[in-house]
Ligand SMILES: Nc1ncnc2c1ncn2[C@@H]1O[C@H](COP(=O)(O)OP(=O)(O)OP(=O)(O)O)[C@@H](O)[C@H]1O
């Protein structure tokens with residue numbers, strides 16, 4: 001609590017000095033009846049409230065109570081904001097593979113600009129995560145981040161959702177509704193699944209991109225948009241243009257700066273780093289220590305192609321950590337589908353379909369010895385140590401399997417059924 005008029009340092013100067021030092025101590029200023037302008041100025045400079053002289057104890061108590069509650073709320077707000085921003089810092093994006101690092105390098109460069117960005121990548125590769133990182137690393141970070149999924153709604157609803165609607169614009173619209181473009185004012189508008197945008201809306205989106213204006217449904221006048229655009233798609237937009245499903249003029253507006261997020265199966269050992277991160281997160285939520293990733297578990301993660309990419313990995317690890325009762329995660333905990341590695345269903349035709357291989361050599365390569373050891377171990381795991389059946393699983397004779405086991409330094413020490 002400070003008076004405004006003081007002999008050496010005035011209340012207002014004191015307040016400004018505190019704030020300049022990043023000190024958020026709540027300040028209530030005391031003013032004389034005659035200097036209400038002083039109080040207004042103090043509030044502008046960040047005072048939380050003011051007291052007019054003369055005041056009694058009750059009044060002081062009330063004001064202080066209110067100021068303290070307000071301070072708590074402000075601090076809470078600051079904490080939440082920091083937490084959200086921290087989640088979307090680039091450092092939170094896990095991965096060191098060449099493809100990802102290259103993509104993030106581009107993202108880092110474009111974030112600061114105002115230009116539209118197109119993020120391409122299969123489902124679950126982190127497109128939305130990257131979109132948020134762009135927003136929180138741009139000059140618009142203080143503004144809102146608003147996401148719209150272009151595939152989720154039918155034409156008219158999507159239009160109202162995007163541009164807003166005047167009251168009575170269509171049946172059921174009783175009140176004026178603000179669209180996402182308006183809600184994103186001063187911030188970033190994230191248009192997800194842009195490749196699925198209905199043709200009728202593509203024209204309107206083109207106008208929004210070209211003229212930076214839009215007209216709410218049923219409105220007479222157009223409005224100015226103040227947003228930065230980030231688009232995402234899992235489709236090959238150029239192919240959509242060729243097929244006549246996506247306007248070519250829109251394509252050129254959307255595809256100014258583009259970033260392609262590689263599928264997880266092409267990110268080499270990133271899958272391990274991500275798995276460790278997810279295991280820690282899940283364990284922390286459960287209030288327990290994160291289990292370590294066993295060697296065999298690592299091998300199965302590196303081998304599995306993850307058609308659902310990072311999202312699928314996150315689910316796999318979460319389930320595994322919940323179900324695992326030791327301190328080491330095993331392939332059994334991971335319970336990955338035993339498919340011959342192949343492209344996931346509905347995967348985009350971005351990279352031309354390659355001939356299906358029995359085993360696809362990962363980008364980072366493999367150790368043939370480790371692979372052999374791991375396959376043998378799995379076969380034995382699956383058959384409960386039965387060598388005859390394990391040999392059959394591997395297409396070997398029992399003698400050959402025995403030979404390989406010896407080579408692996410595991411000379412038939414286990415019991416044989
Ligand atoms: N490199 C990464 N580091 C840490 N977390 C990641 C990474 N990539 C993705 N994730 C997490 O994986 C999940 C899926 O990511 P996101 O929703 O951004 O993918 P998407 O490409 O938008 O998927 P979809 O196409 O299915 O909408 C999210 O929980 C995200 O936080």
Ligand SMILES: [Mg+2]
Nearest residue numbers: 124127128192
């Ligand atoms: Mg998404």
